[in-house]
Amino acid sequence: MSRRVIIDTDTAGDDTQAILMAVLADSLTVEALTVVAGNVEFDRQVENAKYTLDLAGVADEVPVHEGARSPLVKEFEHVPHVHGEGGLGGDLFPETGIDSARAYAPDAIVEAARDSPGEVSLLCIGPLTNVALALRREPALGDLLDSVYVMGGAVNTLGNDTPAAEFNFWVDPDAATVVVDDLDVTLVDWGLCVRQGTLDADDIAPFEAAETEYAEFFATIAEAPREFSRRQQGVDAVTQSDSIAAACLLEPDLIEGSGTYYVDVDEREGMTRGYSLVDELGVTDNEPGTRVVERIDGEQFYRTFSDMLLHGDPERSL
Ligand code: RIB
Numbered sequence: 001m002s003r004r005v006i007i008d009t010d011t012a013g014d015d016t017q018a019i020l021m022a023v024l025a026d027s028l029t030v031e032a033l034t035v036v037a038g039n040v041e042f043d044r045q046v047e048n049a050k051y052t053l054d055l056a057g058v059a060d061e062v063p064v065h066e067g068a069r070s071p072l073v074k075e076f077e078h079v080p081h082v083h084g085e086g087g088l089g090g091d092l093f094p095e096t097g098i099d100s101a102r103a104y105a106p107d108a109i110v111e112a113a114r115d116s117p118g119e120v121s122l123l124c125i126g127p128l129t130n131v132a133l134a135l136r137r138e139p140a141l142g143d144l145l146d147s148v149y150v151m152g153g154a155v156n157t158l159g160n161d162t163p164a165a166e167f168n169f170w171v172d173p174d175a176a177t178v179v180v181d182d183l184d185v186t187l188v189d190w191g192l193c194v195r196q197g198t199l200d201a202d203d204i205a206p207f208e209a210a211e212t213e214y215a216e217f218f219a220t221i222a223e224a225p226r227e228f229s230r231r232q233q234g235v236d237a238v239t240q241s242d243s244i245a246a247a248c249l250l251e252p253d254l255i256e257g258s259g260t261y262y263v264d265v266d267e268r269e270g271m272t273r274g275y276s277l278v279d280e281l282g283v284t285d286n287e288p289g290t291r292v293v294e295r296i297d298g299e300q301f302y303r304t305f306s307d308m309l310l311h312g313d314p315e316r317s318l
């Protein structure tokens with residue numbers, strides 16, 4: 001029986017690949033996409049989400065709910081310099097003309113969880129504002145969800161938005177604090193994604209050579225982050241962080257190593273805003289509560305990602 005999931009997303013290029021992986025997987029039923037402020041201008045993110053669903057032929061099956069257009073408290077900046085203007089590589093894609101679903105995203109999350117207790121999972125691949133707002137509406141949300149996978153944080157390693165913080169946690173640290181505290185989260189952090197989810201030019205070459213619609217879409221959306229990587233680090237590569245989180249939800253056996261630790265997030269403004277404290281040594285007197293993914297089967301992840309792009313079937317080699 002397929003597992004039901006809601007994907008909370010700040011839809012830019014890397015989010016689109018996680019969304020494709022989930023909607024193309026037979027063992028998952030994507031109940032809805034909920035859009036949250038993050039990567040690029042909000043209405044472009046909404047369009048990017050709809051475009052991705054339309055590309056996979058499921059736009060009439062998967063509703064897109066609009067959510068928080070800004071973090072709970074903080075000011076923030078979009079990152080078009082990473083994902084390209086509009087978030088999908090650089091050129092703006094045509095409007096889909098698809099209507100958004102009626103319900104506000106946090107309400108849609110709560111409604112789905114209450115209607116089917118224990119059956120719906122959350123895949124969170126953007127700032128956690130919508131999820132924190134859902135928790136305000138339903139404090140028992142954690143008891144009503146199946147599992148919660150979050151792409152966010154930098155576990156005792158360099159952040160990508162500041163030296164201290166990964167982007168999703170930096171944008172809305174107030175929300176991240178609440179979510180890691182109140183929900184049983186499986187955390188896929190930026191450090192894991194850099195170690196095991198970074199595709200270099202050789203990894204990408206088969207996708208550029210392929211003529212499938214998904215491979216061509218990937219080549220387009222990867223242009224801007226590859227250029228950003230060349231500029232910032234002198235390396236032609238792109239890190240598929242959201243897809244790693246999606247792959248871990250899709251195939252829990254992908255996870256080869258994890259630890260459960262106390263995790264907190266610094267919500268103070270300043271140079272450690274969004275810093276994810278992960279008590280790996282157990283030196284604080286706090287209860288461990290967050291499952292941190294420390295190692296995945298990187299070769300299997302690449303096969304899963306390749307199968308999605310080349311065959312439209314991320315489960316082909318599972
Ligand atoms: O830090 C990477 C994360 O921030 C990804 O989810 C990316 O899409 C942005 O949301």
Ligand code: CA
Binds near residue numbers: 014126
């Ligand atoms: Ca994202």
